[in-house]
Amino acid sequence: MFQHRTSAARPRISGRRRRALLAATAAGCTLVTLAACGAPGSGSGSPGDASPTAVNTAVGDTPATLTLFSSAGLQAYEQDLADAFHAKHPKIKVKLRVEGDNNFNTVLPRLLASGSAPDIVQPYDLPGGVKAGLLTDLDAYDKAYGWASKVPASALAPGRVSNGVIGGGSLYQAGGSAGPLVGVFYNKELAAKVGMTKPPASIGELEAVMAKAKRTGITPIVASNQDGLIGHLYNLLLGNYMGAQALSDLVHHKPGVTLDTPAAVEATEVLHKWIKAGYLASDVNALNQEASYGKFTGGKGLFFFQGSWITQTLDKNFKGKYGVFPMPPTEKGGLYAGMTSNTLAFSIAARSKNKDAAALFLDFLTTPEAAKVAVKNGYAALTSGSDGEAKPSLSGTMTQQIQAGYAAIAADNGFDSWLQNSAPEVNTKLIQQLQLLVSGKVAPAEMVKTLQTTYSKALKGS
Known part of the structure; x- marks a missing residue:
């Protein structure tokens, strides 16, 4: 059901799991950061709840351990993201569960359907995961955190699914915006x-x-x-x-x-x-x-x-x-x-027991700290989008x-x-x-x- 995540940007080239794309952000650029508002309710931590409505964004000081299912090729990048998130939210740990690139496609759907599902994943076949009820509808979190105002619509569109079609409808994959040019x-x-x-x-x-x-x-x-x-x-x-x-x-x-x-x-x-x-x-x-x-x-x-x-x-x-x-x-x-392909977009497993904390991690991906991690690992990252940053020029460094x-x-x-x-x-x-x-x-x-x-x-x- 889930395809192996390789970059179709590069026919006959080894996938993005095997090497980072060497791109970077200009020095001093930052993302627009919007403060997450607290929402009432007991949260949406119940496993199997694929469409939570009551969410809690005030979970940064609540101890939790998240599991991020990673492939070997992206382990270094995603470990850096986990470390940066933990530095900002010390009470929440993110542990990687790493699978070999060749086995990732086979293991992921079985793992998502199991009683030990990870919290955070990056599936390629989004419609298949949605149809099987294995991924969380993120609309409530999108509204609470204001992701649609932080990330370009075209960067979020590949994370939206409606009637088995990507590009519109509810959000199932979210985060920041980083990738190759x-x-x-x-x-x-x-x-x-x-x-x-x-x-x-x-x-x-x-x-x-x-x-x-x-x-x-x-x-x-x-x-x-x-x-x-x-x-x-x-x-x-x-x-x-x-x-x-x-x-x-x-x-x-x-x-x-x-x-x-x-x-x-x-x-x-x-x-x-x-x-x-x-x-x-x-x-x-x-x-x-x-x-x-x-x-x-x-x-x-x-x-x-x-x-x-x-x-x-x-x-x-x-x-x-x-x-x-x-x-x-x-x-x-x-x-x-x-x-492009968005390397800062992730999904939350429907069986995750820590959906609110996992959503906080997705929100972290829209911050300058996450952008710096993307840059360190060889991607261009979305910055504040000011006019000065959006003007192509023949001057300046390659970065x-x-x-x-x-x-x-x-x-x-x-x-x-x-x-x-x-x-x-x-x-x-x-x-x-x-x-x-x-x-x-x-x-x-x-x-x-x-x-x-x-x-x-x-x-x-x-």
Whole structure:
């Protein structure tokens, strides 16, 4: 029922359990912290109560021990969160129960249904857990703590479930907002040669920079498509033209949503236009991910559409020679959008005996202390969202650029997911179609129809 939590952000790369994504927050940034109000009532500690109504937020001074079910790959990160929470609330301990990555998926549903269920978990298949009655409806806690006012709606949406569909309805997974930035990495030396002094503010401005690079003899885009990783660029375009919400609705199987729309076709046409213009290397279909890393660090191209996890993988000698900005919106002044996965979102088991204390832990995840832990472990973390933090720039450190891009997307509620996350069959078909698009063997509208047909068949068979 519960899928193994790996990051679909990185096809054919080891999951986020095996390495942190190297992103960080700018120095001095803080989250907006709202004081939790005390609520009357005896609390909701009774095991099996999946929809508590009477909750108690004044539990910080009440001794309790919480169990957090962790995978081995996230143990260090989640232990740091537990330690930071205990430092703020000394009377509440958080103990990790650690399971190997390969067994996590198998053990979790059985554990949640047992009499020794953990208090805090991070399931991937949220609808399955909700349908089985294994997870707690957090609406009462959301209201008591004001999480909806602390965290962007697009960061909370993946934790909402209604009639088996993610994105709306009651909240079953909550916390802060931290994760990777998927954006446009650039070679600083080549950017200077083409006169790029600020991040492009629209797709048109981005195209203008690429056209100038091409005229100068510089390959505009480094990518690999032997493994379909042009998909990062394609997903960014889909998020822009369809809108982040529409793309997320598709990935989360909202009834009636379709990929076969004029907006999706337009996004595909833009990618096709860039291919025909020679903005990608002619051998892109033969390149794998590792080779593309070598090309980018070897100065063979201006832009690299990737996630901030690559900063751990790129040649260390290239450090300081590249930067990143978020994918610009379709029009200047438009909304930013980009894919991410929220590493500060957790659920409370329905059989937890300490729901109120567990909810206090989830509220802690919205604080500056939790953001610092996320940063320490290699993620960008949501900060106060002030205008100054949400303005992408080519100046500052890599850390500051990643944070600025993440904050800009957060400010526009632009977090979405990857199309290939909608179904394994879609992932396989997308790689094939992107390769055909590069080789000129499929037209944009035809590609979109094929992906939609694959999506529809996958949903019918699920």
